[in-house]
Amino acid sequence: MATNKKPLDIIILGGGIAGLTTALALTKFAPKDSVPRIQIIEIRPVPATIGGAVNLTPNALRILDHLDVFKVIREKDYGKDIDELEVFDIHSSKLAVSDFKGPEGKGIGNPPFKALRITRGDALKAVLEVIERQENISLTCGKRTVDIKETEDDVTITFEDGVPCTGDILMGCDGIHSVTRLKHVDPERKETYTGVCNAFGFAQVPRDFEVHFKCTALNFSQRGILLTSYHDSKMESVYVGALMSVPDIGTGRDGWKQAGADAETTRADILRRFGDAKIPCVRSLIEMTEDFYMWPVFTLSKDGQWSTNRCMLLGDAAHAMPPQGESTGIVFEDTVIFSRCLAQWMDQGQPGGSPREAFDAYEQLRKPRIAAAFEESRAVVSSVTDAGWLGYTLKTWVIPWFIWYTRKSRDKHFEEDVTRVELGY
Structure with a gap:
């Protein structure tokens, strides 16, 4: 050709x-x-x-x-x-x-x-x-x-x-x-906003920290899904991401960014949804996560x-x-x-x-x-x-x-x- x-x-x-x-x-x-x-x-x-x-x-x-x-x-x-x-x-x-x-x-x-x-x-x-x-x-x-x-x-x-x-x-x-x-x-x-937001952060964990998963887990509750996963080969950090229904803030990307900056309010919301878990490390990982960021899911x-x-x-x-x-x-x-x-x-x-x-x-x-x-x-x-x-x-x-x-x-x-x-x- x-x-x-x-x-x-x-x-x-x-x-x-x-x-x-x-x-x-x-x-x-x-x-x-x-x-x-x-x-x-x-x-x-x-x-x-x-x-x-x-x-x-x-x-x-x-x-x-x-x-x-x-x-x-x-x-x-x-x-x-x-x-x-x-x-x-x-x-x-x-x-x-x-x-x-x-x-x-x-x-x-x-x-x-x-x-x-x-x-x-x-x-x-x-x-x-x-x-x-x-x-x-x-x-x-x-x-x-x-x-x-x-x-x-x-x-x-x-x-x-x-x-x-x-x-x-x-x-x-x-x-x-x-x-x-x-x-x-x-x-x-x-x-358009789907009504779903991913609130995520990273938790540094000690070597003897016990988790319920080998590498990555989807943890279901009545109010969303919590993803917990190692993301480094040394297994020193766990990615924690809460996929959950959140009303539209209505102020565009700046509004979501501002909401995400308030890590403690986000942490409290995630604890309300997943904090009563019978799996011990779930609450601990949420509490250990250093910051949370709000990631609205658009489609x-x-x-x-x-x-x-x-x-x-x-x-x-x-x-x-x-x-x-x-x-x-x-x-x-x-x-x-x-x-x-x-x-x-x-x-x-x-x-x-x-x-x-x-x-x-x-x-x-x-x-x-x-x-x-x-x-x-x-x-x-x-x-x-x-x-x-x-x-x-x-x-x-x-x-x-x-x-x-x-x-x-x-x-x-x-x-x-x-x-x-x-x-x-």
Whole structure:
């Protein structure tokens, strides 16, 4: 096939995990003689990420391995390996286990991976280290977008300082509050608060501190779910995150930030919900957590526009949803599948000069998977809603059955390698 020798100029809005991994995937899967020139633009003064510790499932780690990031994670000893996720009722006992060990105990898939609990900050540092090695990628911080204009041939961003930036393609990897979406791709599609908030922090624990879990646990109560998990290999710190129903503060992000700054009020609320646990360490971990931060969970409508002829939204900018166990992995899959679609279009000689064909192929592949994940995420919202005694009792009966029933489909997804999936065009 003929290959156009002119590299694409690609602009990525968003210097978080989504934007950085998109840049790496676009570089990794591009035709070797047409590696794109990529500019990453971040609104913050330095690359940063907000949030606690995420669970990277086997399929997510497989992608990071393809992008050379997993090697850095291992070299820096970031995160804590997870053999299994344990589920508890805080008033009784263990309800179920979801494991990542696979049939031979080495992990799931080929090559096999287990799971990894890692802070968002450490994950970002690992990705940044690989980004710095790429000659075709530049990262500029402290730039606020005020306008986006698209023509048949290119797309131009204008920043607050008046300086424009023009490229062949614009990638909106700028999260739930995406400027790319709100100013250009789908301005009417605004985020909405789910009624669920994650209040999280970290507890430093002594070596002899006894916990009820091997690495990570979901602890159910009538008023939410408390996640407790080691996130470092030395097991010196426990991530504590309370996913619970919280009324909308109604004053935007600043209001949530202010509420989160009052750690003792948040701690008192969490203790009211989980402090009567019969599992001794639950109350102790809440009391030992040094600070708490409020992370409101926003979502987008299930259906919406992801692209124009030269702009594409990826990750939360396109399909933000409540956490359903694989949120970060879904973003990684986005980046790889899109990059492969674009690379194939480039290999075919960029027919017509517009990447629309690649965009359409990506959306046809991706939208069914996102629709399924969206439905799964609805169960998370219902599971943290305050429940009466009967409703909660029924829930504790259903959880073990649900985990058993869905295991095969979960493992099938964990085995998947999206670097090899058929693109269909």
